Amino acid sequence: MSTPTLDKSDQVEDATPYITATFRIRRFNPEVAAEATWEDFTIEIDPKERVLDALHKIKWELDGTLTFRRSCAHGICGSDAMRINGRNRLACKTLIKDINPEKPITVEAIKGLTLLKDLVVDMEPFFQAYRDVMPFLVANGNEPTRERLQSAEDRERFDDTTKCILCAACTSSCPVFWNDGQYFGPAAIVNAHRFIFDSRDDAGEQRLEILNDRDGVWRCRTTFNCTDACPRGIEVTKAIQEVKRALITRRY
Amino acid sequence: MSVIIDADGNTPSPDNPAPVIEAPRARTARSPKSTRGNFELYGWLFMRVSGVLLTVLVIGHLLIQLVLDGGVSRIGFAFVAGRWASPFWQAWDLTMLWLATLHGANGLRTVINDYAERPGTRFWLKWLLYAATVFTVLLGTLVIFTFDPNIR
Numbered sequence: 529m530s531t532p533t534l535d536k537s538d539q540v541e542d543a544t545p546y547i548t549a550t551f552r553i554r555r556f557n558p559e560v561a562a563e564a565t566w567e568d569f570t571i572e573i574d575p576k577e578r579v580l581d582a583l584h585k586i587k588w589e590l591d592g593t594l595t596f597r598r599s600c601a602h603g604i605c606g607s608d609a610m611r612i613n614g615r616n617r618l619a620c621k622t623l624i625k626d627i628n629p630e631k632p633i634t635v636e637a638i639k640g641l642t643l644l645k646d647l648v649v650d651m652e653p654f655f656q657a658y659r660d661v662m663p664f665l666v667a668n669g670n671e672p673t674r675e676r677l678q679s680a681e682d683r684e685r686f687d688d689t690t691k692c693i694l695c696a697a698c699t700s701s702c703p704v705f706w707n708d709g710q711y712f713g714p715a716a717i718v719n720a721h722r723f724i725f726d727s728r729d730d731a732g733e734q735r736l737e738i739l740n741d742r743d744g745v746w747r748c749r750t751t752f753n754c755t756d757a758c759p760r761g762i763e764v765t766k767a768i769q770e771v772k773r774a775l776i777t778r779r780y
Numbered sequence: 781m782s783v784i785i786d787a788d789g790n791t792p793s794p795d796n797p798a799p800v801i802e803a804p805r806a807r808t809a810r811s812p813k814s815t816r817g818n819f820e821l822y823g824w825l826f827m828r829v830s831g832v833l834l835t836v837l838v839i840g841h842l843l844i845q846l847v848l849d850g851g852v853s854r855i856g857f858a859f860v861a862g863r864w865a866s867p868f869w870q871a872w873d874l875t876m877l878w879l880a881t882l883h884g885a886n887g888l889r890t891v892i893n894d895y896a897e898r899p900g901t902r903f904w905l906k907w908l909l910y911a912a913t914v915f916t917v918l919l920g921t922l923v924i925f926t927f928d929p930n931i932r
Contacts, residue, residue: 703894708894708897740817740818741820746820747820775821
């Protein structure tokens with residue numbers, strides 16, 4: 529009596545996990561051409577790897593001039609947001625097998641921000657909007673000798689918006705931001721939301737006043753592109769609507 | 781590999797390494813210091829409130845005009861004259877005219893803000909929109925208040 533085992537001989541042909549995938553990358557080099565162009569790279573890669581691994585393979589083995597941002601490569605630093613197959617995602621959190629590697633996979637920079645080179649954009653307007661909403665704790669009164677205590681319910685109120693990693697996937701997926709970059713954008717509003725609904729913070733009214741701007745929350749058209757794009761699964765559109773509601777209910 | 785000449789005719793050189801790309805989101809001296817105010821808040825609130833009211837007004841209007849009691853076939857000068865003899869229907873039509881026109885105008889204003897990229901286009905489109913709105917509202921109001929069923 530023998531233990532049933534898999535017949536190894538059947539698997540020999542499938543032993544290699546590698547597939548051939550084509551990456552269609554939007555290249556831009558202002559020193560060479562004023563226009564961005566698509567360039568195809570065909571590589572052998574394990575489909576269980578991420579798009580970032582493919583970009584590394586292209587940069588390290590095929591074309592060293594390919595330029596993109598990445599830092600931690602594990603979905604925390606938020607530096608490798610890019611438009612993959614027409615959707616904003618983090619290259620380090622997108623597995624190749626999940627985005628149909630049988631067709632060419634398109635990779636381009638996020639939209640709405642000035643393109644500097646290949647997949648690198650100028651993030652300054654994005655961070656300008658972020659700084660404008662005062663993303664830091666403002667507390668009046670005497671400083672406590674120990675930590676500022678908060679109940680679990682009070683913490684839960686803004687838990688969703690604490691997850692933001694400032695990757696700009698939401699803001700650069702917003703059609704209002706594409707057309708008029710003066711709009712604060714979802715990311716700045718999410719980070720304002722994180723403090724407006726924090727029971728320890730005392731500058732909520734000030735932040736609400738900032739977002740009551742002509743280019744503030746009222747320009748949101750609730751297209752939900754931001755919620756779809758967020759790699760952390762933050763309910764961005766909901767957060768924006770909560771800020772709108774707070775603006776109305778706290779005043780009337 | 782082709783070298784591109786930018787708009788000013790400069791080829792890339794150590795002094796001029798790349799064509800200048802204008803930052804589209806720059807905060808310049810010309811961009812207003814503060815654009816805060818409650819106007820957008822009131823505008824947003826108005827859209828919600830007028831939307832709810834218009835649902836009732838417009839569906840009621842369509843039912844009366846097109847469906848109930850013979851429907852569209854009985855509409856004529858006499859039918860309109862008969863309805864506008866009552867202050868209730870005058871008020872109904874006046875409210876509907878004002879709410880619908882302002883609701884539509886505010887919606888179009890946001891569309892223009894979102895999609896017109898050049899300040900000039902934006903200005904003229906809005907000017908056209910506001911002129912059309914004022915004209916429609918004033919003419920409609922005038923007709924409702926000065927309607928004379930004995931006109932010859």
